[in-house]
Amino acid sequence: MSAALCYRAPTTLARFMRSNAFVRAVVGPVGSGKSSACCVEVLRRAIAQEPGEDKVRRTRFAVIRNTYRELKDTTRKTFEQWVPAKLGSWKEQDFTFTIDKPLTDVTRVHCEVLFRALDRPQDVQKLLSLELTGAYINEARQVPKAILDVLSSRVGRYPSKAQGGATWFGIWMDTNPWFTGHWGYKLFSKDRPEGFELFEQPGGRAASAENLENLPVGYYDRLCAGKDSAWVDEYVDSNYPTNDVGSFYGVLLAALEVRGALGVEAPRDVGGDGVFTFWDLGRADDTAIWWLRLREGSTSERPRVDVLSHYAGHGENLSHYFGVLEERARQSGWKYVRHVFPHDARAKTLASELSVIEQAARRLGAGMVEIGPELSLKDGIAAVRWLLQQEVRFFAACSALASPKDCDGVDALRSYRRLWDEERKCFREEPVHDWASHTADAFRYAALFIKRAEYLTRGLRLQPFAVPTQLTYGEVFEELE
């Protein structure tokens, strides 16, 4: 292989690359050279692999990004900048680049690089059969933790022991600062299990800022112009935000955490009555469910809500979810009042003659199911914000994962966010559609339902009631802001 590649790593990235930690993360501002270092790392580790008996240095790496589009437009572009096409060949259909080149010491490097877009916990399935040497997660804060967990069991599997085994194996990732409630922050800055190592680059305006020599003069100053201070703090100065920038509920959840209202252990003396479930049915069988109940003594002034549990799944049929409902009721002694479905539950499914709501009525009881209020996204988000400011507490089960396809319900609410629009210099109106959306949508229906109940009856205990066909929701929500 010719020595055409000339790469000099900035200080922190050089330390990052030298580390042999099983899982390492580099956190830094935009443009600090993170992704370049991570792409060069693929090549470095491929060359450092000891040759097998046949003198071939075999490795296989996965390169992960949250969406296909970003993988194609951003990650691949950086990779191609540092790993020139002439070193191997692309198989576009598999989105795989294979390096196959002789080294001067008569060995050959054979390295497969598999590019994969994974942004939902259920995407772990795409990894389950892979035998990898290592993996690089690009912009790790946008990737669910379930992906890292599965990757941990997939790396070190190639080359096989019979072929000599992997000289080094592990996972590396880069990211802009994650917020302090993010799994990445918890893992690398708080828990820091053995084998995990964190590398933090200085901010872009710091005296020791890195990679400036490869950026246009005045890059960070220009970047700051017209941005709000929270954005600059995170993306330029590389400080960890207390909530996800653009997060709809991050600040309110952080306030609940301070009050000790997240991860609450279920008190023994709470009875099983009055439990509601709220559902979101997504495309391709994505489904999210929340279990909620109003606490005893709730008054109209300040509803007291227990968020009992959460479940998200993918690719299961409806009876699976009904089974989850029944099992949780059995385990916790819950008595259901109502199961509230979104509007699209009226549509017939391909797999059945019956609509979702009809199937739910058959299985759960006709009087037990209803369609929730239909409102604009904006009103739904306002309702969640209102709910999070009531006497609400989230039980630990809201964060517990019931299956590999599940996700942490509270983390999903925290991650529900809108993107910064670079051109318009403001946040986009619409939320990002990703792994967190279904859980956030189901919670929106719950909040709307409770808000409506509170509005209609003032002082009620949450009871099922007939859905009014005509209600001006402007009235309900004018008081929220």
Ligand SMILES: Nc1ncnc2c1ncn2[C@@H]1O[C@H](COP(=O)(O)OP(=O)(O)OP(=O)(O)O)[C@@H](O)[C@H]1O
């Ligand atoms: N060691 C290097 N030598 C030369 N150019 C470099 C080097 N490292 C990075 N660059 C260049 O600097 C720019 C930013 O690098 P890169 O995209 O790797 O940064 P990043 O930290 O991943 O940025 P972002 O946060 O935007 O993803 C790119 O144009 C890249 O080509």
Ligand SMILES: [Mg+2]
């Ligand atoms: Mg990058």
